[in-house]
Amino acid sequence: MKKFWCLFSWFLLIAPTALAADGSGTIDTGDTAWVLISAALVFIMTPGLGFFYGGMVRSKNVLTTIMQSFFIVAMISVEWIILGYAMTFGTDIHGFIGSLDKIGLAGVGMQCLSGGTIPELAFVAFQCMFAVITPALITGAFAERVKFRAFCIFILLWAIFIYNPMAHWVWGGGFLAQLGALDFAGGLVIHILSGVSGLTLCLLIGKRRGLGKYPIIPHNMPMVVLGATLLWFGWFGFNAGSALGANALAASAFICSQAAAAAATVSWVLIEWFINGKPTVLGAASGCIAGLVAITPAAGFVAPLPALYIGAISGIVCYLAVAVCKSRLGYDDALDAFGIHGVGGTWGSIATGLWATVEVNPDGANGLFYGDAHLLMAQVISTVVAYALAIIGSVILYKIISLFTNFRVDADEEVVGLDINEHGERGYMQQTL
Numbered sequence: 321m322k323k324f325w326c327l328f329s330w331f332l333l334i335a336p337t338a339l340a341a342d343g344s345g346t347i348d349t350g351d352t353a354w355v356l357i358s359a360a361l362v363f364i365m366t367p368g369l370g371f372f373y374g375g376m377v378r379s380k381n382v383l384t385t386i387m388q389s390f391f392i393v394a395m396i397s398v399e400w401i402i403l404g405y406a407m408t409f410g411t412d413i414h415g416f417i418g419s420l421d422k423i424g425l426a427g428v429g430m431q432c433l434s435g436g437t438i439p440e441l442a443f444v445a446f447q448c449m450f451a452v453i454t455p456a457l458i459t460g461a462f463a464e465r466v467k468f469r470a471f472c473i474f475i476l477l478w479a480i481f482i483y484n485p486m487a488h489w490v491w492g493g494g495f496l497a498q499l500g501a502l503d504f505a506g507g508l509v510i511h512i513l514s515g516v517s518g519l520t521l522c523l524l525i526g527k528r529r530g531l532g533k534y535p536i537i538p539h540n541m542p543m544v545v546l547g548a549t550l551l552w553f554g555w556f557g558f559n560a561g562s563a564l565g566a567n568a569l570a571a572s573a574f575i576c577s578q579a580a581a582a583a584a585t586v587s588w589v590l591i592e593w594f595i596n597g598k599p600t601v602l603g604a605a606s607g608c609i610a611g612l613v614a615i616t617p618a619a620g621f622v623a624p625l626p627a628l629y630i631g632a633i634s635g636i637v638c639y640l641a642v643a644v645c646k647s648r649l650g651y652d653d654a655l656d657a658f659g660i661h662g663v664g665g666t667w668g669s670i671a672t673g674l675w676a677t678v679e680v681n682p683d684g685a686n687g688l689f690y691g692d693a694h695l696l697m698a699q700v701i702s703t704v705v706a707y708a709l710a711i712i713g714s715v716i717l718y719k720i721i722s723l724f725t726n727f728r729v730d731a732d733e734e735v736v737g738l739d740i741n742e743h744g745e746r747g748y749m750q751q752t753l
Contacts, residue, residue, distance in 0.1 A: 323591060329522065330606065345432030345433070345434070345436065346505055347437060347439055351437045354561065354570065355445075355561060355565070357474040357561075358446060358557035359448070359449050361554045362446070362558050365550065365551050366456050367550070368546075368551045369389050370388070370542050370545025371458075371552060372546075372609075373460050374386040374547070375539065375540040375543030375545075375547060376460075376538040376539075376602075376655050377464055377507075377654070378537070378539050378737070379481035379539040380738070381464045382464070382737070382739065384464075384468070384739050386493040392455055392459075392538065395472065395476060396455060399665070400451045400452075401424070403484075404412070404451050404479065404484050405428070406421065406422040407484040408447070408484050408491065409422065409492050415495035415498055416485065416489070417485055418484075418488050418492050422451065425444065428440050428441065428527060429441060436565075437564075445644035446564075450509075450510060450558075454514050457510070457661050458514045458521065459518075459657075460518060460655030460656065460657035461515075461519060461654060461658060462525050463654040465729060467727065467728065468738075474521075476716055477721075478713070478717060481713060482713040483509070483513065485709070488704060489705070490503045496508075502685060502698075503672075504559070504618065504672075505558055505562040505573075505617065505620070506616050507613070507665045508665070508669055508706050510616070512669065514662075514701060514710075515657050516710035516714075517710040517714040518653065518661070520657075520714040522651060522654070524718050526626075527652035528654065528734070544601075544602060548606075549591045552608055558577075559574070559576070559616060559619040559620070560619070569620055569680075572620065576618070579627040579631060580614060580628065582628075583632040584607045584610045584614065584634050585607040585611065586632070586687060587634075588603050588604065588607025591635070591636055605640070606638070606660060607631070607635045609660055610660050611630075613634065613638075613665055614668035614671065617669050618668055620681050620684070621680055621685075621687075622676055623679075623680055626675035627644035630667075630671045631668065634668065637664070638659055638667075641656075641659040642656045645659075669702065672687065673688060673698070673700070674688050674689050674696065675689055675690075676690070
């Protein structure tokens, strides 16, 4: 108990003192404003994801799906301030993890970020929103069948033991950064990690009851489009904000994001139209997200024309993963977390190794199409590492949590719906299956 009060006193006394620290750099108000606005844009993506996923499930599970994204905003924000930022951006320990010298944001405050033009607290806020949305993406894979208690425990542990280390390896000066891997805004750290973890969980948990016996279709397509639109809107902060300033690189990342999203929307709709005879709204919404996922790691390293190529290819590749591979392999990735984020992130990471050029970003590297194969090899190795961490880490966490609580709801609860059984509420006055 004495040790607890000592730690609590340290939190009260040391952390506030850090806010008054002075930095040696010069803070630029325009850059600071852009990063804070970008943080707000990324924030709105997670509630937007709740609408995107919520519209795709059955009406009896809409509140549960939205609640998962909404609650993650709060839970992971707390984790990030207390522990996540220190693990990710603390002093590097042998390339594997950040030290806890910044726990509780100790030593972090209004001073200028090292090597930057913004207060470090602005960077903390911006990165917090990345830490928030990443585990939220996983929820699409196991939608409509997981207990809220098990969900909370898994997401918190996943953020601590999987997201934080990977983010350090790539962005915090870890061994993948030392290898030369490039990930401008999260293809490796966010999309591959969440998509592959989602696939792993949906295989461990099993299929939704009734899948294949009767249609399980989106209950509210306007909600899906609203969610996709909020994601597209917020993604400009996601990618262009990663330039950490109101500068030319931000403008380049902005237009590359738009180019890839547009190209992927067109390519997904066209291939779906050709194969199935009808272009769907769900296909258009899925296509734009696929393009945004694919361009995320490359947004600050490639020119606009390659961004179009990356987006167009991602629309086709992700459509095939969702419409062909999933049905043939028989897994129940309910809302296509792996098909869009895992597959799209993988393609984007490899594409970065093909089209990156120092003409766009001198702090980057030249890819294969610009005469250097080293970057492509670094991207491939980093992708393999991300897959391994996501699979092994998710299996271990699932097994541990399953020792003391059921991960999946009971059969009767799943039939009635999670909204009533898990939260005691209904999304609508009149429910439909």
